[in-house]
Amino acid sequence: MEIIRKWIQTLMALLVNGSWSFSYTRTIYQGPLKVVCSPGLNCYSCPAATTYCPIGSLQQLMAGIRIALENGQNFFGLYVIGTMGVLGGAFGRLICGWACPFGLIQELLYKIPSKKFSIPQKLNYVKYGFLLFFVILLPLTVVDDFGYGELWFCKYVCPAGTLEAGLPMLVLQPALSQTIGLVFYNKLTILIGFIIWSILASRPFCRTACPLGAFYALFKKLKLVKLRFSAENCTKCEACHPVCPMGVKFNESPDDAECISCLKCMNQACKFDAITLEIAGIPFGSQGGLRMHRPKPGDAAT
Numbered sequence: 001m002e003i004i005r006k007w008i009q010t011l012m013a014l015l016v017n018g019s020w021s022f023s024y025t026r027t028i029y030q031g032p033l034k035v036v037c038s039p040g041l042n043c044y045s046c047p048a049a050t051t052y053c054p055i056g057s058l059q060q061l062m063a064g065i066r067i068a069l070e071n072g073q074n075f076f077g078l079y080v081i082g083t084m085g086v087l088g089g090a091f092g093r094l095i096c097g098w099a100c101p102f103g104l105i106q107e108l109l110y111k112i113p114s115k116k117f118s119i120p121q122k123l124n125y126v127k128y129g130f131l132l133f134f135v136i137l138l139p140l141t142v143v144d145d146f147g148y149g150e151l152w153f154c155k156y157v158c159p160a161g162t163l164e165a166g167l168p169m170l171v172l173q174p175a176l177s178q179t180i181g182l183v184f185y186n187k188l189t190i191l192i193g194f195i196i197w198s199i200l201a202s203r204p205f206c207r208t209a210c211p212l213g214a215f216y217a218l219f220k221k222l223k224l225v226k227l228r229f230s231a232e233n234c235t236k237c238e239a240c241h242p243v244c245p246m247g248v249k250f251n252e253s254p255d256d257a258e259c260i261s262c263l264k265c266m267n268q269a270c271k272f273d274a275i276t277l278e279i280a281g282i283p284f285g286s287q288g289g290l291r292m293h294r295p296k297p298g299d300a301a302t
Contacts, residue, residue, distance in 0.1 A: 001267045005098060012040065013101040015050075017164075022047035026172040028165075037083040039091075040100025041212050043158070045165035047172060054084050055135060055212050056154050062139035063149030084215060092223030093216045096206055097245075097260030102160040103206055107245065109198035117201050119247060123208040124258055130157065131211035153211060156183065159191040160205075202245045207258065217257035224280045227261060229254035234274035240265035250275060 016038045019029035028047050038051035057080045061068075087095060096103050110116075134157060139149035154161055166184065170176050197204040206213050220226075229250060240250045243265055246258040250265045251274065266275040277284040 001263050005262060006104075008098050009100075009104040009107075012099040013042075013104055016040070016042045016101065017046060017048035018050045019048050022168075022172060028169075037080070037087070039087050039095045041102045041158075041160050041210060042100075043154075043161040043164040045161065045169065047165070047168050049164070053154075054080070054087075055158075055215075056151060058084065058215075059135050059139045059151040059153060062136055063143075063151060065140065066143070066147045088216045088219035089222050090224050091216075092219045092225070092261070093213060093257070093259060094223070094225050094261035095216060096210075096213050097262040100206075100212075101164075102210075103203060103260075105163070106194075106198040106203045106205060109195060110202050110245075112199045114199050119201050119204055119207055121247065126208045127210050127214040130209055131214040135211045156187065157190060157209070159187070159194045162187045162191040202247070206260070207246060220255060220257045220259075225261060226278050227254065227259060227263075227266065228276050228278045228283065230274045230276070233272045235272055237271075239269040239271070240275065243269045 019031070022029065026047075028045050029050055031050070033050040034044075034052055036051045037054050037057070038049075039054075041055060042049055042051065042053055044051075044053045044056050061080050130153060134153040138152040141149070142152075143149045162184075166187065170180075194205050194209075227250070234251050236251060238249070238251065244250065244259075245262060245264070246256075246260055248256045248258050248265075250256070250259070261277075263277065266277065
């Protein structure tokens with residue numbers, strides 16, 4: 001199942017970055033697919049991006065909401081929020097584990113041999129601050145003379161934007177190097193920091209700084225796809241703890257908002273069917289064909 005997940009992650013990364021004409025146009029794609037929302041964090045300004053970034057669009061909505069409402073242009077805002085709400089309500093943070101290009105990059109970096117470190121659980125709450133302040137409040141309240149705000153997270157923080165858009169565009173359009181300044185170098189430092197951190201710890205950006213992950217986490221009770229825990233089957237062996245890329249101790253916190261439904265705990269750790277997958281209220285597990293049946297304590301050998 002983990003191999004399948006990696007293939008799906010790769011396929012999704014290619015789908016949302018499917019425009020390779022940038023090699024000769026030397027600019028970003030502006031075709032008809034640019035109205036489609038990427039489910040994961042993927043920069044709008046990436047030269048290969050065929051979709052828009054949900055976090056960038058949410059900031060754009062907040063930054064221009066005054067002018068939009070004055071002109072009666074509220075349809076775009078409804079589309080952005082509606083799309084993100086549908087994705088969150090259906091899948092929650094499963095998107096982080098299966099469809100986010102930047103999540104895949106972090107997982108690949110973590111495979112680099114090095115001493116590994118855990119991430120303090122308290123840092124998980126920092127990303128909600130990024131969502132509240134950098135994505136919503138600052139673009140909404142700090143505006144220029146014309147009433148427009150800035151895209152604070154995109155402009156000052158987002159390492160995905162630096163990696164996927166900033167650096168590639170400098171290669172494609174060398175003249176842009178004349179315009180870079182402190183803001184770019186600050187974002188480059190943030191990117192380098194997260195690259196190093198991703199080698200040493202599992203998915204640090206997802207866990208501590210991603211506002212999209214924070215948004216999807218709000219749907220943990222509503223999402224249609226979720227993991228279920230059976231206390232009756234659990235032997236408290238804690239085998240599910242070390243395999244979780246998000247540091248979730250599933251047997252202790254089965255409704256943890258950090259769970260990205262990667263299924264590692266179910267398929268690689270639990271031997272006693274204490275963890276099962278549920279889709280729209282329908283349970284899946286050893287009987288659902290997602291893994292081979294494993295014997296429970298006391299089961300007779302066959």
